[in-house]
Amino acid sequence: MSDGGPGSSLAQPLRPPSAGRAAALAGLVVLGAAVGLAGALVQAAWFPGGLLLALAGAAGLFLGGSYALGSRSGAVAPAAGWIVAVVLLTTTRPEGDFLFGAGGGSYLFLLGGMALAVICATVGAGRRPGAGSARLGK
Template sequence: MSNRGGPASNGGQGSMLAQPLRPPSAGRAAAHLGLFVLGAVAGLAGTLVQAAWFPGGLLLALAGAAGLFLGGSYATAGRSGAVAPVAGWIVTVILLISARPEGDFLFAAGAGSYLFLFGGMALAVICATVGVGRQPRVGSARLGK
């Protein structure tokens, strides 16, 4: 019978969950802030492009958002890198554009606008879940066993 997940199974270092959390470094915080701003810019640009060149603009806007979300995850080597641009995208698209009366100029009552809103949110969930998760730094660890 093996001792899975116990402190003795990985050289007495303890599990990854038992280690205390450290505050993020200044570089990591700056990267997440930059990704948040890029997410806001991608949301604003996608809002303008999706209505201008339907259906190509819609596909371009969603592909750009998905690339940013997944790229942020790979750039920071964690799922938080996907969540930062998603937060910027959602703040821009949902709160600042579609929830205001001026949003009617950017979002028509057509299918393209709803596909952009709901498709972007679905992509956000997919990219944040599928993105790179943190892995243990032990080189000989076998994950999934």
């Protein structure tokens, strides 16, 4: 069993991501922003079905990114893009225009999406130490 000693994979220093992984993370950030924008438009259009559809799309992206990259950073990257896009859409412009209305659905979309981001980053595929064929716990 690995205890984090000098020969353990847990004791290895962190390395910068490869170019392919950095590109995948950047793509997930952009995709998260796109899903946030689409969700902001859909959530108010067909309430409550649009809200559920927008949150399901966000959860699918967060969890799918986590499993695609095999780490929690795959869920954090699209969540960061989603949060930035949604928060930027909530700000009012000098003309007085804004995308979100002051209704319960908008708040459910904002808070529900953030909660889903935390849940998917926690539950998603995290780093696992390189274990042999032995079962853990024995």
